[in-house]
Amino acid sequence: MAQTKKDSTKSTLQSAGEKIGDVLSKAKDSIVAFGGTVATRSKEMMDVAKLNAQKAKLTDEIDESYRAIGKATYASGRLKKDLAEHGDRIKSNEEELKKIEQEIERVKSEADDEAADKMDRAKEKASETGTAAKKAGGNTKKAAQKTASSAKTAARKTGSETKTAARKTGSAVKTAAKKTGTATKTAAKKSASAAKTAAKKSTAAAKKAANS
Secondary structure (H helix, E strand, O other), X not given: OHHXXXXXXXXXXXXXXXXXXXXXXXXXXXXXXXXXXXXXHHHHHHHHHHHHHHHHHHHHHHHHHHHHHHHHHHXXXXXXXXXXXXXXXXXXXXXXXXXXXXXXXXXXXXXXXXXXXXXXXXXHHHHHHHHHHHHHHHHHHHHHHHHHHHHHHHHHHHHHHHHHHHHHHHHHHHHHHHHXXXXXXXHHHHHHHHHHHHHHHHHHHHHHHHHO
């Protein structure tokens, strides 16, 4: 039974492989055929493009020839009755064309002048702004220098006052210490003198008592 199942699986895989091979083969044939079609179509498009270019060139040459004939005929002044209307139209259009060209030049000139004026005004404004900036910078620098100078002066004054106060305090402390020392010495001397006096009195009293 296991062998049968194994053979069945193998058969299924072979069948699937064959189907995949057929699909790939058909896909390859389709790609080759499509490539050939594209190549043929591209060649046809290139041929058509070349023919269109030749057609456009010939058409331009024909139109140029027509224009040359028309200009020569118009310049000769010998226009037949059926062409006189076209000649009048050309003359009228040429006059109108000159007016339009003059108007174009006028507008361009005004635009150039206006642009030049705007440029000059912009330069003036930039110059004014630069001057104002320099002035503001100078004022700021002066103010900073003045502030720094005032701070230094105040610091020096404060330092001097502090030193003076310290000196006064030191002098007062020394004076007080001297006074305290003097008072202490005086008190000590008085105490010693009183003690001596009391001792003498005690000794005299003792002698007197002994003699009695």
